Amino acid sequence: MLSDWLQKHTPRLVTPQCHLCKLDKQPDDHHPRWCGSCLKLFELVPRCQRCGLKTVTAVEQCGECLANPPPWHRLYCVGDYTFPTAGYIQQMKYADKFWFARDLSTLLASRIEEPASLVTSVPLHWRRYFHRGFNQSQLLARYTAQDLKLEHAVLFKRIRSTASQQRLTKSARKSNLKGAFAMKNTSFSAMDYSHVAIIDDVVTTGSTVYQLCQLLLEVGVKRIDIYCICRTPEPSG
Ligand SMILES: [Zn+2]
Ligand SMILES: [Zn+2]
Numbered sequence: 395m396l397s398d399w400l401q402k403h404t405p406r407l408v409t410p411q412c413h414l415c416k417l418d419k420q421p422d423d424h425h426p427r428w429c430g431s432c433l434k435l436f437e438l439v440p441r442c443q444r445c446g447l448k449t450v451t452a453v454e455q456c457g458e459c460l461a462n463p464p465p466w467h468r469l470y471c472v473g474d475y476t477f478p479t480a481g482y483i484q485q486m487k488y489a490d491k492f493w494f495a496r497d498l499s500t501l502l503a504s505r506i507e508e509p510a511s512l513v514t515s516v517p518l519h520w521r522r523y524f525h526r527g528f529n530q531s532q533l534l535a536r537y538t539a540q541d542l543k544l545e546h547a548v549l550f551k552r553i554r555s556t557a558s559q560q561r562l563t564k565s566a567r568k569s570n571l572k573g574a575f576a577m578k579n580t581s582f583s584a585m586d587y588s589h590v591a592i593i594d595d596v597v598t599t600g601s602t603v604y605q606l607c608q609l610l611l612e613v614g615v616k617r618i619d620i621y622c623i624c625r626t627p628e629p630s631g
Contacts, residue, residue, distance in 0.1 A: 412429035414429075436473060441625070443469070466620050468619045470502065471624060474625065482498055483595050483623055487530050498623050500541055506591075510619055513538055514535060514547055514593070515532045515592065516593070517532075519555045532548065534595060538621060549610075550606055551575065551578040553576045556570050556571055559599075559601065559602070564601065574605065575606060584614035589619070592610075593621045603620050
C-alpha cells in the first residue's frame with residue numbers, strides 16, 4: 395500500500411544530532427552541524443597573525459617572523475591539526491566526505507578580516523587528483539570565495555609529482571618541492587589582482603605555500619595571504 399510505503403520511507407521527525415559529539419542538539423543551537431559546546435572547540439586562540447602559530451598573546455609578528463619573514467602577509471586558520479579539525483580534514487580527504495569542505499570553509503571565511511580580491515588553491519598532481527576525484531584545497535577555495543563574495547581561480551599547476559612531504563625535514567621539503575609548480579595561466583595579470591589568497595587544507599612548514607608565493611611575487615602580486623583549515627607546527631627533531 396502507498397501509505398505503508400510512505401510511512402516506511404518518510405524520514406521521521408527526530409531531534410537533529412551534533413555531527414561531532416552525536417548528542418541531540420538543543421533548541422538554541424543554531425549551527426546546522428554542531429552543538430553549542432562543540433562549537434566552542436573552534437574558538438579562536440592567540441596566534442601570530444603572520445605565520446599563524448600559537449603565541450601567548452595575539453601578535454602581528456612573532457620573533458621568528460621578524461627574524462625570517464615569510465613571503466606572505468597574513469595567515470588565517472581555523473585551528474591546530476588536532477581534534478576536531480584534524481578528523482574533519484582526514485575524513486574529507488581519505489573518506490571522500492568532500493561536503494565537509496562546505497562547513498570548514500564557512501568557519502574559515504568567518505575569520506578573514508581583510509579579504510583578498512582573488513582566492514586560489516594549492517594544486518594536486520593529476521595522478522593524486524585522479525585517485526581522489528577532487529582537490530580538497532580547490533573545494534575549500536571555491537566555498538570560501540563564495541562565502542566572502544570573492545573571485546576564485548585555479549592559478550597553479552603541479553608540473554611534477556613529488557614524494558610525500560610528511561616525513562621530511564623543513565629543508566628537505568623545500569628541495570623536494572623546488573620546480574614542482576608553475577603558473578597555469580601565463581596571461582594572469584597582477585594588475586587586476588594585487589591581493590591574492592592561497593588556500594591549503596593544512597600548513598605545517600609552509601614549504602608548499604612558500605613556493606606558490608614565489609610564483610605570485612614573480613608576476614608582480616603585491617600582497618599574499620594564506621588561508622588554511624589547520625596550522626600546525628612542524629614536528630621537532
Ligand atoms: Zn556536539
Ligand atoms: Zn610568526
